[in-house]
Amino acid sequence: MLRVCVNSLLVILLAIWTSLNCVMSEGRSYVDVGYGRHPLVGDRIASLNKAQHIANNNEDLQDYKGTENACDVKFDENRDIVLNYNTVRETGCAIDLIEKFDFMFGFKAILSNDNKEIKECLQPMSTDGFNANLVPFAYSIGFERFEELKEGPYDGEDISCHKKDECIKSGGECLRPGGLEFGWAYNGDKVHASMQSVGEPVICECPLKDDYVNNLKSEIDVHVDDGLLWFRIENSERGCYFSPSGCDFVCLRRLDEIVEEIGLIKPITWRLDNRIYEDFAFNELLVFYLLPQKASFQRDGNNIKGNSSLVGPNCKIEIKFNNIQTIILNYNSVRETGCAIDLLHRHFAYKFEFNATLSNDNKEIKECLQPMTTDGFNANLVPFAYSIGSERFEKLKEGPYEGEDISCDKKVECRQSGGECLKPGGLEFGWAYNEDKVHVGMQPVGEPVVCQCPLKDDHVDNLKSEINVRVDDGPYWFKIEKVEGRYLIPSTCGFVCLHRFDEIINKKGLIKPITWIIVDESNGYGYFHYDQLLAFYFLPQKASFQRDGNNINRNSPLDGPNCKIEIKFSGQEYRLLINEKEETETTIGRTTTEEPTTEETTDETTEEPVEETWNYLRPKPSRSSEWDEFITTTLITVNIVLLASVVGVLL
Numbered sequence: 001m002l003r004v005c006v007n008s009l010l011v012i013l014l015a016i017w018t019s020l021n022c023v024m025s026e027g028r029s030y031v032d033v034g035y036g037r038h039p040l041v042g043d044r045i046a047s048l049n050k051a052q053h054i055a056n057n058n059e060d061l062q063d064y065k066g067t068e069n070a071c072d073v074k075f076d077e078n079r080d081i082v083l084n085y086n087t088v089r090e091t092g093c094a095i096d097l098i099e100k101f102d103f104m105f106g107f108k109a110i111l112s113n114d115n116k117e118i119k120e121c122l123q124p125m126s127t128d129g130f131n132a133n134l135v136p137f138a139y140s141i142g143f144e145r146f147e148e149l150k151e152g153p154y155d156g157e158d159i160s161c162h163k164k165d166e167c168i169k170s171g172g173e174c175l176r177p178g179g180l181e182f183g184w185a186y187n188g189d190k191v192h193a194s195m196q197s198v199g200e201p202v203i204c205e206c207p208l209k210d211d212y213v214n215n216l217k218s219e220i221d222v223h224v225d226d227g228l229l230w231f232r233i234e235n236s237e238r239g240c241y242f243s244p245s246g247c248d249f250v251c252l253r254r255l256d257e258i259v260e261e262i263g264l265i266k267p268i269t270w271r272l273d274n275r276i277y278e279d280f281a282f283n284e285l286l287v288f289y290l291l292p293q294k295a296s297f298q299r300d301g302n303n304i305k306g307n308s309s310l311v312g313p314n315c316k317i318e319i320k321f322n323n324i325q326t327i328i329l330n331y332n333s334v335r336e337t338g339c340a341i342d343l344l345h346r347h348f349a350y351k352f353e354f355n356a357t358l359s360n361d362n363k364e365i366k367e368c369l370q371p372m373t374t375d376g377f378n379a380n381l382v383p384f385a386y387s388i389g390s391e392r393f394e395k396l397k398e399g400p401y402e403g404e405d406i407s408c409d410k411k412v413e414c415r416q417s418g419g420e421c422l423k424p425g426g427l428e429f430g431w432a433y434n435e436d437k438v439h440v441g442m443q444p445v446g447e448p449v450v451c452q453c454p455l456k457d458d459h460v461d462n463l464k465s466e467i468n469v470r471v472d473d474g475p476y477w478f479k480i481e482k483v484e485g486r487y488l489i490p491s492t493c494g495f496v497c498l499h500r501f502d503e504i505i506n507k508k509g510l511i512k513p514i515t516w517i518i519v520d521e522s523n524g525y526g527y528f529h530y531d532q533l534l535a536f537y538f539l540p541q542k543a544s545f546q547r548d549g550n551n552i553n554r555n556s557p558l559d560g561p562n563c564k565i566e567i568k569f570s571g572q573e574y575r576l577l578i579n580e581k582e583e584t585e586t587t588i589g590r591t592t593t594e595e596p597t598t599e600e601t602t603d604e605t606t607e608e609p610v611e612e613t614w615n616y617l618r619p620k621p622s623r624s625s626e627w628d629e630f631i632t633t634t635l636i637t638v639n640i641v642l643l644a645s646v647v648g649v650l651l
Contacts, residue, residue, distance in 0.1 A: 345515055438455045
């Protein structure tokens with residue numbers, strides 16, 4: 001299951017390459033790919049050579065840095081992976097990452113000028129300013145192809161393109177999708193960014209929404225996929241889109257033709273047969289290459305200057321692979337009121353998942369947990385709901401029982417236990433302990449029976465306990481991983497206030513769909529694939545009841561949690577939907593960048609519009625410290641996996 005605090009892992013192989021050619025093994029050809037020269041057989045990585053060491057700090061990178069084709073890489077203060085392009089501008093470099101998806105990747109590119117205004121190192125668009133700060137790169141190709149692209153984008157082959165005559169007149173040659181490049185220039189006081197294929201005469205550019213020439217830096221978010229979008233840059237002004245479909249390129253075929261004929265690089269990542277990372281969701285290898293300046297050409301207007309390679313960058317340019325932001329929700333601060341949050345998802349209408357963490361201010365969690373022998377789950381239970389309307393949310397705040405004549409298989413036993421027959425609605429999860437082992441429970445709100453299991457690796461002297469929770473609309477309904485015996489699921493629990501689980505499924509008693517399709521594309525989310533809305537609700541403690549053994553005590557609502565409990569949604573899979581800042585948005589960007597000392601004042605001035613235009617599905621909160629504590633968006637540690645080799649340099 002997805003571990004939400006991890007998005008991408010940097011895999012660095014300490015190896016000295018011995019051959020650039022394809023070789024034969026057991027009758028099959030394979031291609032060396034990436035910095036580590038991993039053998040690619042078909043579309044799968046047969047092995048990761050001698051990968052065996054996980055790097056967690058900059059010291060672990062010393063045996064990688066300085067070797068042939070290695071990138072200048074470091075961990076920053078947020079433990080994000082940062083590549084410096086300026087130091088490899090003449091040679092290029094290669095780096096390997098483990099990803100979850102096989103069809104996309106993304107990174108942040110940052111331009112700066114040693115704490116001075118970036119105008120001093122940028123060039124104006126009127127004098128072909130993009131030439132001064134362009135970064136060419138490639139991905140998902142063999143190492144031999146990387147060496148070829150270092151010398152330029154043109155293959156000398158007779159490739160067709162939509163506007164071949166115009167392409168040749170512009171100094172180019174028809175291209176097949178390969179290297180890409182992004183860069184910066186300025187026009188007036190606005191910073192512009194561009195992105196296009198290496199070797200394409202036409203510059204595809206847009207002004208950036210919040211970036212001005214007197215800023216100290218400019219940041220862009222770059223996304224690459226294998227579909228109709230291909231590449232794009234976010235952060236542009238509204239109405240201007242960085243994408244090949246919006247740019248009139250002359251040396252490429254029409255994008256729909258490229259996609260239909262599988263002309264884009266596919267897959268973007270390769271499946272690892274010999275997986276080295278413990279989280280099974282991350283088993284795709286992405287090889288990423290920074291190309292040298294000589295790999296691309298300067299432009300004179302919309303013409304390629306074939307005899308003039310790039311000679312920049314003038315500014316400092318870094319590339320950052322990070323966790324995109326993990327959405328962290330604090331339950332303790334809304335335990336009395338509950339809350340609602342809206343999340344956008346790319347794909348799934350039938351499931352969602354999150355990570356739940358219990359902690360105790362850096363002390364042993366036993367101090368805030370209660371033993372199972374005294375109904376310890378009562379002290380740390382979190383009720384929640386999903387995919388319901390606001391009116392239903394308000395009802396569930398007052399409790400799970402609706403007074404309807406609902407049938408269930410053990411109706412008599414249910415009532416004897418203090419409950420009422422339930423239809424699937426709210427769920428709850430929680431923690432307790434038995435001797436030295438931490439146990440976790442999950443069941444419907446209002447169900448007398450606690451469905452619990454011991455956690456595989458969590459003990460009472462730990463500083464925290466983490467579980468992975470998944471909810472779907474099928475045979476599992478809900479499950480918790482990391483428990484002994486693989487996972488906790490409802491079909492193994494003897495619930496008394498629900499129908500038999502197979503009947504619930506067959507009668508479509510579960511909430512469906514879990515997410516709703518967004519048909520309004522005016523906000524641009526659908527354009528970027530985030531077109532599924534998940535409505536998620538924390539229920540207050542009063543929405544559920546304490547238990548005495550397997551009996552509901554309806555006169556005693558929950559009164560916890562004793563421990564600190566947070567849940568995390570992956571920023572790679574979800575986007576947080578909030579109100580738009582409207583008129584204050586541009587001002588915020590400029591003030592924060594130009595005058596950091598006024599940041600606190602700027603924050604205060606934006607609170608009132610936020611409160612007035614709160615999202616329609618969410619109950620309007622008070623602007624309190626509790627709400628600020630409840631939801632934070634934070635960059636989470638990105639692990640680096642350092643792979644040692646017995647060849648060349650050893651740990």
